[in-house]
Amino acid sequence: MDDRRDLWRMGWAAFCLGLPFLFVLAPIGTFILYSFWHNESGALVREFTLENYRAFFADPVFRSIYLQTVALCLGATIVNLVAGYGIALFASRRPPRLRFALILMFMLPLFTSYIIKVYAVRGILGHRGVLNELLIASGLISEPITAFIFSQSAIFLTFIVLYLPFAILPIYLSIERIPENLGTASADLGGSQMDEIRHIILPLSLPGVVVAALFNFVMTFGDFVTPTMVGGTEGFTFGRIVFSQFGVALNWPLGAALAVILLATSVLAVGVAGLAMRWSTAR
Amino acid sequence: MNQRSDVLTLEAVGKSFGTTTVLRDISLSVASNEFLTILGPSGSGKTTILRLIAGFEAPTTGRIMLDGADISQMPINRRPFNTVFQDYALFPHLSVRRNVGYGLMVRGVPKAEIGPRVEAVLAIVGLQDYALRLPRELSGGQRQRVALARAIICEPRVILLDEPLAALDVALRAQMCKFLKDIQRRLDIAFVFITHDQQEAIAMSDRIVVMRDGRIEQIGGPEELYGFPASRFVAGFFGENNLIDGVVRAIDGARCEVETPIGPLWGVTCGPAAAVGAEVHLSIRPEALVPGATEGHRFLVRDAQFAGPTTLIEAQGVEAPEVTLRLRLPSGGTRALPSVGDVVAIGWSEADARVIAAEGSNG
16 A cells, blocks of 8 residues: 555656656757757767857857847846836735736736737837827828837837736736735834835735746747847847757757857846845845 | 823714624723723624724714814824734734834834834833844744834824734733733823633723624723623623523612512612513622522532632522522632532522613613
């Protein structure tokens, strides 16, 4: 009886640990291995080399696109955190029914396909898009503004639209978990609404903010579809470079090295976010 | 309370949520240095009174007055009252000293001043060594003290306590009772204490407000409520009273004669005056009954329970078996205690018999 149970338990553990190993760690290990090999006239040479990493750090174009992408994604993350916090806080203070409706409304984009959302943004920002048509109709401009689409700012706007739900949801959930009577206690002790938000709600919802920031930064930093579709030739991002090495240049080892750098950046972001959690308590 | 000055007054306050009325016609006043307990079973509206005073809810009817000024619509954070919540509602991410200093911080008191004042208040509640702990690193009793310190530091006119002892175990509760009463005397401010436990109420209060179904049943000092309950409900709330049903036969001033199954008995009227023919209860404290009296009614001892310093005896009427009396006698008394099976004559002094209107009559 006990033996059978132990067998089950071991099987379950093997499944829980084995699945991530097979589908997460093994692929990552493979491309880390690739990043230390190199291509010679289209053929893969399985010899250890740091050539690919040297190529990244020596090339000013790679470096500047990397930094530009970090800035772009940080910017989009910050905008989404601020907007997401505002929306989550607003929703959490409504009566229960309205609260649910509001959150559902903001989560609705998650139920639609990624591609449809990107095309919808293109439809708004495009040369003959809704935004330009509106501005022309209102008489503010006479010619359509082309900078809306196929630029860094187009990627920025699309990132905000696409990833806002990933900011709202974790923040909302963490605000929702804060006991109501803490707010009552703050007011009872003489605190204003602002005091409550600043000293109680904000620090106690920090875990949600950190998760939201991670979702936004990691997902935007790795995204190459959005930049390809709305970025044009102006909107080159690090994700696109990684993709081009695999899909266009067929230089897998260099692509793998760049992907390792992308992964390292995300891991660094997680580390920074972990440190931020310390601010939530004050002794 | 020789010179009574009221800090807080409720005037005919009522509260309804939708079509449900939870409080009706509540009128009471709190003296500036009084320990007032609002006592009642759950659902009697006692917590709602506290929430109205604190400003968490607005009254549907009536007024709440502070020093004679109407504060019914004053926002929570402007009222000079502080609350000790039932579950303490300590801020989980702030240390003890930051929790305690919160009220001063949001009022804009300079940091240099907050530190020493927090120290002083922590010393009052005996937590000076715990200033840097987080609430989760404290025991229940310590959290309770932090909640109290957090209220005290704001120097409120009234401290409102919402069943703060309910979450503590019995031994700690008795200790906290003494502690709370002691603090209240030292600070010389008003405490409004909500509880459903009559022992806590008796131990601490200057006055007790007994609540029932959203109304005030009786207001009075602990001795008064214990000795002169105005209704069967109050009599029942304060321990194990003997109640003998009967009908009023004659009235003589504050005394009246009641026809009971064990014959006509005289008693002192409590509460609203009874009329001849009214259904009443005769209420007698278990400790007021004397066995072996020369003049008394014959009872058969059914049960005897030793309870340390006293022994509780249950006796059934020989002539009127529907009447059961409970006696509380000193265990180590000079006279031997009656044993089970004995028939004894039980008597009492007429002044110890109270006449209480029966439920449903006399309103």
